[in-house]
Amino acid sequence: TVKNSTKKKWTMYKLQDKKSGSKENWYSDPEKFKRKLQQQVDLYFDSAASVSVTLQDGALWCRLYLPSGNHFMTANAVYLIHYPNSHCFAISAFKVSVQNFLFQCLSNLFGYHTLTSMNLSGLQYKSLFQLAFNKLGETSFGKLSDVQSLPFISRRKRKAEEIEREPNLRSEDVAMKRHRSLSLEAAFGEYQQPVLESLRFKVEAKFMGKKNIENFQDNGEPFRCCVKFEGPSVLDGVRNLASCGLANEPLPKHLLRVNSLGTNNFVLKSKEKS
């Protein structure tokens, strides 16, 4: 799973409401982490449940096997990734029937009352952690000004756009392209975007397409729709929509601020409703 982490869909959860009286339980030693996790798992599951932990790329990788029945089933295996000192973790798919007990184990393990879904999921765990960190903004040591040392932060610069110039052709919109390129760089930065495979918006807003409709039946009800952007790297794709001319600038805030909002599932409502 460490080598094929992109084969699994990871969901991010954040830790909230620290338990009073509990010490900070941050483990960077996989053996200690495994012992503590095994203790919790033994309390809530069969003795047949097994735990294994390894440290890879600065993260603790856990595999929990929670058996149901006599036969081995891959669906019973749950994987968890946690960076020491961070207030979030990534978890693979698990059965709904084990959720309560599993989360109780993790709550006791980390020393936090609440494990809240961040509505952030995808295949690239490093990008997910980067987005979660952008939202939460701190670790147990307080806000880190030096983000270079965090193992999940990607600091690769985006490839510069190449404008092909034919010697005999004169482009009339070079200034416009340059202006667009500068404004996109100001909006998105010069570094590569985290990799997200989907971006979903649930919208309940007034219908805005009635320019050509004479007698629109506006009964005050919102126009409900759901929009999903899908692709290998949606955040880069949103930027490229503007650079290809398929989107007009300035892009709306709910597309520009995905990086800092720490989720890829949004609900947009018109201001009167909210």
Place this chain on the structure above:
Amino acid sequence: MAPGETSTSTNRCMTTPQTFKSRLSHRFTPKRFTPYGRTPQSRRISTAVPTTRGRRKNVHTRTKSRSDSSSEAEDLKGFTNVTWRVYKLSPLYKFSSAPKDLKRYGQLLSSCVEAANQKGLFVENNVSGKALFCVQEGLKKTADDPDAIQILVKGKKGLGTVDTVILTATLCGVEMEGDLLVPDVKGHFTYYPVLLVKSTVAMTDVLITWLMRHFDCKISPLVFPPVYMAWMIAMWSGALANTNRKNKPVELVYQVPSECEGIKKITYTIEAADCLRVWNSIHDSKSDMFTEEEMSTFISSLEEHFYSLFRVKLNAMQLSCVGTSLCYIGRDGILKIYSAEHVSCILRHLTELSMEHFSLV
């Protein structure tokens, strides 16, 4: 191509040149024909009830008795919740729907499947198939419609002991408008505009190759360009509004051009009731006909709303799939029907689209 020759000859298969009757007179015209049919200026809204013919006039629909439509829905239930591949055909030479001929076709197709199996064409080896041809009830709506034919290939997959249906196919033409076959050759040809197939790629190839060889016809996928899918959205987005059933949301899937890296597709899903509200503001619900202008206004207003939310130009992208309460259609000829009561009207529309490909402009 020599001057004076027309490209419509490429649209015809191995049939005689006089098979089709032109809708215009036979006078010579120097105009160069393209392989594209003329997009009609208006269409009928397909409903589950029979309508009188005619494209531009307003027509009033008769309502069928409830018992008729429920029994028809029962007959056609096998078409629902199945992903079909849709093909268009040229007329079949010397095809007969008599029981003894259908039995003979079944035997011939069975031996063809067996031969293909022995050549190792199927991924799952030892697919032993027995083919059956029978008349499909419930799809012959007018006297001009041919008897719909259902083709089944049953067999055992691999080392299995139970017979399963490996291939299901239906040849049909529903409410065919006009007769494209000239009287001289009508006795020799049977025209089925639509073939629906549900099977693996290899088995589908075997069936299509056998039909083409045996009946001297041409079969090709019925592709739905974005404008056709826009018509379907406009026609069917609120089809179940007057029933107690919950409407599936209307889904439009746009394919992002490959120049824009990072995003492959944008899925725009709209609640059926809200979509119907927009449609009713554009089109008079009492009228059975609607125009291309109404359809364009409808689609552009939905895209305009999307633009106001995201400033992304959907009109610069192509529709690749659309979904309504009645069915889901993909550009490459994929079809999934959800409502048994509307199978006839959907097949009627597919018949119309297929026949447009063969009518001369």
